Amino acid sequence: MPLNSTIFNPNGQHQILGRQEFNVRNQPETKMAGPSPERFQRALTSFKRSLSTRSPDLLNQFSFSSIQDLQTACHEIQSEMGQNGRLRRMRRLQGFIEAMEQLGQSIEVFVNANDLVCFIWIAKTHVKSFDKLLDAYEEIGRRIPGLMAYRSMFERHPPLATVLEDYYSDILRFHEAALKVFTRPTWKKLVEAAWKTFDTEFQPLLQSLANRRDLLESEKGSASLYEISKAREEMAARHEAKKQELRQDEVEKRKWHLLQIKNQLEAADYQQDQEMAAEARNETNSGDWVLQSPAFQYWADKADTRHSVLYIHGIPGAALETYQQSFIVVDGLDEAASGEATKSITWLLSLVNGRIREPTASVRVLFSGQRDGSLDSLLSDQPAIALDSSSGHSRDILKYCEHMSARIRQRLDIASTMEDEIISKVSSRANGMFLYARVVLDNLLAQVRLCDLNRELEPDTFPQGIDQAYERVAIRILKEAPPSAHQYASKILGWVTCAARPLRWREIQSIFCIDSESNTMDYEDKRLRVSCKQLCGSLVDVHQVLYGQPGPDDIVTIVHGSAREYLIQKHWINSVLEHAKAAMFCFRYLTSKPFRASTESISLHIKEGYYGFQDYAIQHCLDHFESCTGLESHQDILEQTMESAREFLATYSLPIPENLAALSHNDIADFFRQLPKDKRERANRFTIEYRTLDIRTAIEQIRVQDLSPEAKALISNVYGKEVRYKCPKIWSMTALFAAQREAVSPFN
The missing domain is CATH 3.40.50 (Rossmann fold)
Structure with missing residues (x-):
């Protein structure tokens, strides 16, 4: 059977050795429909159109030849590459050539196939691509059985011979995929990327060829025509579904990459x-x-x-x-x-x-x-x-000291001499550091008795630098405060110090109000009735988001990076322990019954505020888990954290790890460690996104209902005052949108 070989010569032009073209003659009708000449011709016409689309001259460059011509050309290529020290095992082509020869002879039983197309593209100037092509042809040859052994069966059962049409189309699709690589002007520079695209199309084709071979071998004895036809249709459907899945995956990846590029290129909103x-x-x-x-x-x-x-x-x-x-x-x-x-x-x-x-x-x-x-x-x-x-900066600090000292005098009713003492001490020891003045003066303003203020101003107590300023605040709120206030401040500082992003005040309130063991949220009884600044002093900043008034959407952050370092280095906060507690809280929260409830129950839990922490927990539970390594000295916390992680995997993992109940803590940690770092890919390993979308949709619907004033107030305090629609993808940015749903998702 004549074959065609196109060779890329050193100057980059195609050298055409030969082509064999398929011509159709009218065939007499048979009682049982076999291969259709029109389908062969249609496949060939489509392929020729692809050739001419890529290069108008490409199709005209081919000339007729035989298998002997191709074999001669292969020997010449082998000899040339041997002289250049780039010898390759050309025998990898043998199986493919024999398979094509037998395919041509098998088709001749039904149609005139003296001119069967078979283009062999060989990039002899690029050794790596040359090897890839030879490997590809070798793989195709392996997956096509000796068709001549089936010739008599094809004659007895013409419908079975329609598999030859599929082989023919698959071979053309293979060469069309190869064309995409070698007709690019810069294919040598982009060969790695080009071959990745080629492999995406090549692997389903190999699977298709293997399926057809299995079909023929299984029916070699006594073939059931109905079952063969049905199996062929199912195989084609599976092949098409696989291709569709690959195409969809490529589309999703492209959208994700475009979104990433857009996020990188767009200027941030610094408002x-x-x-x-x-x-x-x-x-x-x-x-x-x-x-x-x-x-x-x-x-x-x-x-x-x-x-x-x-x-x-x-x-x-x-x-x-x-x-x-x-x-x-x-x-x-x-x-x-x-x-x-x-x-x-x-x-x-x-x-x-x-x-x-x-x-x-x-x-x-x-x-x-x-x-x-x-x-x-x-x-x-x-x-x-x-x-x-700079003297101007020093004057600014002095003005700030005067402003804050006036507030202290007004609040504690101190003498003007003490006010002047405060101004002098703070401004002189600030040494150009606004942060020092702010932390010290906030701490003085927080004193509730005159004797406490006097103690803070004593020479042995008054801070000499920023670390001592932090220490005075830490002592006041974490040691001298009443036990309950100390406990609450410590909990807030633990979360704020280790949070993966700035927390909203309503999210901090949710942490105090949610009980995942009893599956309840008691907002009225458990919420904090004092402000975050009252509990944590000048160690935290509170930014008022809406209209300059305190509200549930206020953003709470650590006052400065140096404050975080101080709290951790001086062991006021154990960051590993706080990450473990945060991970455990998130895992237990997300596996509690309200996240597996029916639609009716979800509405009830929404109205009590149970889902106020879900956005943060879903996005960052794994971040906290990854950061809690080194818990060996806290075996009780380690045990509880790992068991909560096991329950999280049992509830949401895709698939659930084998023998999950028997996995050791190290095995569980290894499983999480091996998850993709990309949040989009990592999210695909869990089913939690679907539950999240249901709950978010229900929250949006409830917010527009006619609720009682009390219910509206609770919804606003737990989920935020403004109705904001959110991107349904949990791996997407946590940005919220005060817009219609259609404008929210980056995938619309």
């Missing part, structure tokens, strides 16, 4: 950051001296068209974030990963130093960050403003 920074400015003119300084005025002069750079720096806690006014502002580079700050600064400086040559364009870059040595050396020749050593 909330701006509001939180603005809240920290108690005096309206705080920081104005920076804007009025000559260095800033020179940098911000819009009438000047030159590029410029300004470096604002200070010590940790100098309140750098409140001074960001810019065209391009880069803040926090001192916190970037190793090497990233240098790359970013170097690139931005290259823009300023001539990379942008547009005469009408000007770039203004403002860097702000803590001095760490590396930033100073990179920006040493740029204009700079040092916050901590």
Whole structure:
């Protein structure tokens, strides 16, 4: 049977050795329908159209040849590659060639197949691709049985011979997939990516060929025509379903990658950051001296068209974030990963130093960050403003001290001399650190007796630095406070310190009110009746989200990264233990009965507020579990955490691990450790997304119902005051949308 071989020569052009084309002649009708000549011709026409679409000249470049011509060409290629030291085992083609020869002879029983198409594409100039092609042809040859052994059976049972049409179509699909690789102009540069795409289509084709071989072998004796036809249809359906599944998976992956790219390219919404920074400015003119300084005025002069750079720096806690006014502002580079700050600064400086040559364009870059040595050396020749050593910054701290001391005097009815003492002590020991002044003054303001205030001002007690300032607050709220207040403050600080994202006040309230053992949420009896600041003092920040008034959506964060480090290093907080407690709470909560309830029961649990913590728990339970390694010294907590993790797997894992009940704690930890890091892929290993969507939908529906004032108040306090629709994908960002559902999902 004549075959065709296209060879890629060193100059990149196709060298055509031969082609054999299929012509159809009219066949007499048979009593039992066999292979259809029209279907062969239709498959070939579709393939030719694919050729001409990719390159108008590609189809015309083929000429007729025989199998002998192909074998001769293979020997020539082998000889040429041997001379170049790239010898390859060409015998891998033998099985494919024999299979094609027998396919042609089998088809001739029913139609005129003297000109059967078989294109062999060989990239002889790219050894890796050449080997992949030879392997592919070898795999195809293995999966096509010796068809001549079935020739008599094909003649006796023509419907069975329709499998030849499928073989023919599969071979054409294979070559069409190969065309996608080798007709790309840059295929040699992109060969790895191209072959991945090729493999996606090649594997289902191999499975299809193997299924057809099994079908023929199973029916070689006495074939039941009905069963053969039915099996063939089922096989085709499975093959199509597999292809559809692969296509759908590719579509989902593409959407995910596009979403990731979009998130990377889109500018972040800094509105909330701006509001939180603005809240920290108690005096309206705080920081104005920076804007009025000559260095800033020179940098911000819009009438000047030159590029410029300004470096604002200070010590940790100098309140750098409140001074960001810019065209391009880069803040926090001192916190970037190793090497990233240098790359970013170097690139931005290259823009300023001539990379942008547009005469009408000007770039203004403002860097702000803590001095760490590396930033100073990179920006040493740029204009700079040092916050901590500037007289304007010192005046701002003094004004802040005066403002807070006046509040202390008003609250505790102290003498003006004590007020002046407070101003003097705090401003002199702040040393340019706004954070120190804030923590100390907040702690003084929180005192409830004059004797307590006097004790805090004593020389042996008054803090000398930020760590001692934190210590005074920690002692007050974690040691000297009543047991219940101490317990609540410790619990809040444990969560806030280790939370995977900033927590809402309503979420913290839910932690106190949910009892997963009794499957209840008692909001009225168990919610905290005092504010987070009253319990945790100046160790936390509370940002009021709605209209500047306290509310359930307020965001609670640790006051500064240095406060988190202090609490952990001084053992006020055991981060590993807190992560374990958080993971255990989330696992028990998510496996409690309300998450397996009927629709009617879900509505009841919604109205009592039980699902107020589900968004955080679903997204971050595994994050906490991964962070609680090293619990050996707390065997009781370790045991409880691992058992709650086992129950979580039994409830939601896809599939449930074998012998789950018998797995050791190390086995459970290994199972979680081997989960994909990508949150989208990890979410696909669990069924919890479906339950989440049902509950979220029910919450949205209940919120628009005609509820009593009491029920509305509870719903608002637990789920938030505004109706916000959420992306149904649990691996997606936790951003909420005050919009219609159709606009929420990134997959619409």
